[in-house]
Amino acid sequence: MEKINKSVLSTVIKVRNTESYKGNYGRVLIIAGSLPFGGAAILSASAAIHTGAGLVTVATIPEKFTALNVEIPEAMTIDYNKSQELIAAIIQNNVIVLGPGLGTSDSTDKIIQLIIKYCDENTTIIMDASALSVVAENNIDLTSINNLILTPHQGEWQRLSNLSIPEQTKENNLKAINKLAPNATLIVKKHLSEIYYQNKVSQIQAGNAGMATGGMGDTLTGVLAGFIGQFGNSLVTVQTGLFLHSYIADQIYKSNYVVLPSTLISKIPKYMKKFTSNK
Numbered sequence: 628m629e630k631i632n633k634s635v636l637s638t639v640i641k642v643r644n645t646e647s648y649k650g651n652y653g654r655v656l657i658i659a660g661s662l663p664f665g666g667a668a669i670l671s672a673s674a675a676i677h678t679g680a681g682l683v684t685v686a687t688i689p690e691k692f693t694a695l696n697v698e699i700p701e702a703m704t705i706d707y708n709k710s711q712e713l714i715a716a717i718i719q720n721n722v723i724v725l726g727p728g729l730g731t732s733d734s735t736d737k738i739i740q741l742i743i744k745y746c747d748e749n750t751t752i753i754m755d756a757s758a759l760s761v762v763a764e765n766n767i768d769l770t771s772i773n774n775l776i777l778t779p780h781q782g783e784w785q786r787l788s789n790l791s792i793p794e795q796t797k798e799n800n801l802k803a804i805n806k807l808a809p810n811a812t813l814i815v816k817k818h819l820s821e822i823y824y825q826n827k828v829s830q831i832q833a834g835n836a837g838m839a840t841g842g843m844g845d846t847l848t849g850v851l852a853g854f855i856g857q858f859g860n861s862l863v864t865v866q867t868g869l870f871l872h873s874y875i876a877d878q879i880y881k882s883n884y885v886v887l888p889s890t891l892i893s894k895i896p897k898y899m900k901k902f903t904s905n906k
């Protein structure tokens with residue numbers, strides 16, 4: 628199993644071209660949030676923006692627009708229950724995060740069906756949280772999505788794979804993802820999270836128990852979206868985003884008892900600058 632450490636950071640994070648503009652750094656759509664879970668949408672979007680995504684749109688419920696606009700004025704907002712607006716956004720964006728705080732109602736199933744029908748083959752879909760629970764519950768076929776990243780924690784992976792946590796070995800996880808979505812990238816989130824892609828397994832060598840706080844996975848979706856929007860969807864890009872998230876958490880944990888997602892997010896630009904490669 629490949630071990631991912633600090634050296635991965637400067638292989639992916641590149642200095643910005645002087646002549647570039649926001650359109651060069653990814654158009655990210657975050658479909659997230661519901662009445663009880665508005666914070667998940669804010670954390671995901673804020674993480675994407677702090678990671679450097681060029682343009683971020685949040686599809687959520689109108690009740691959360693004001694909170695979003697106040698917390699993150701950089702993000703645009705649309706209503707995910709307005710199908711025509713959502714379809715237009717699915718077509719226009721090149722990275723889509725689907726699931727943080729969405730809840731498991733029928734509207735989540737409907738949104739997943741729209742993604743399957745309208746997303747472009749070059750668009751990357753990052754599926755997390757409630758979207759994964761609905762895929763498991765309704766047995767939704769994901770094989771038609773060309774660029775798919777699944778980010779379950781062990782409980783969500785149990786629902787998707789039918790593997791209990793002790794059964795989630797490297798071999799069993801590989802078999803399960805090959806059956807569920809053979810072209811997808813799977814991140815099983817836990818202490819020392821693992822990445823499964825094309826029969827290869829890698830593991831990050833960072834992360835701590837201070838991260839065991841609500842919203843930390845929602846934050847990861849935004850980091851991954853920001854990385855893919857800027858550096859493209861590849862295994863090393865995913866490894867770098869996943870590693871950076873835990874690496875920053877480790878720096879905060881040295882002098883803090885708990886690592887708040889919003890604290891981690893505020894430090895992303897500084898650490899990306901520190902690990903920027905000039906090549």
Ligand SMILES: NC(=O)C1=CN([C@@H]2O[C@H](COP(=O)(O)OP(=O)(O)OC[C@H]3O[C@@H](n4cnc5c(N)ncnc54)[C@H](O)[C@@H]3O)[C@@H](O)[C@H]2O)[C@@H](O)CC1
Nearest residue numbers: 664665666667727728729730756757780781782841842845
């Ligand atoms: N501020 C917010 O708006 C927040 C919204 N959240 C949203 O709340 C919804 C429910 O997500 P949850 O993950 O809380 O609940 P879930 O019910 O989906 O998953 C938790 C279950 O998984 C089990 N489990 C096993 N291994 C685990 C592991 N390594 N990590 C976590 N759970 C593990 C737990 O025992 C529990 O039974 C999601 O849509 C999520 O995005 C949460 O992210 C918390 C913060």
Ligand SMILES: Nc1ncnc2c1ncn2[C@@H]1O[C@H](COP(=O)(O)OP(=O)(O)O)[C@@H](O)[C@H]1O
Nearest residue numbers: 816817818834835836838839841842843844845
């Ligand atoms: N003990 C731990 N050690 C290392 N990383 C952890 C630990 N606990 C949680 N994490 C990390 O925090 C994140 C939690 O994700 P998740 O459970 O989806 O959170 P949420 O849904 O509340 O946003 C994952 O990236 C996971 O790897």
Ligand SMILES: [Mg+2]
Nearest residue numbers: 756780844845
């Ligand atoms: Mg989660």
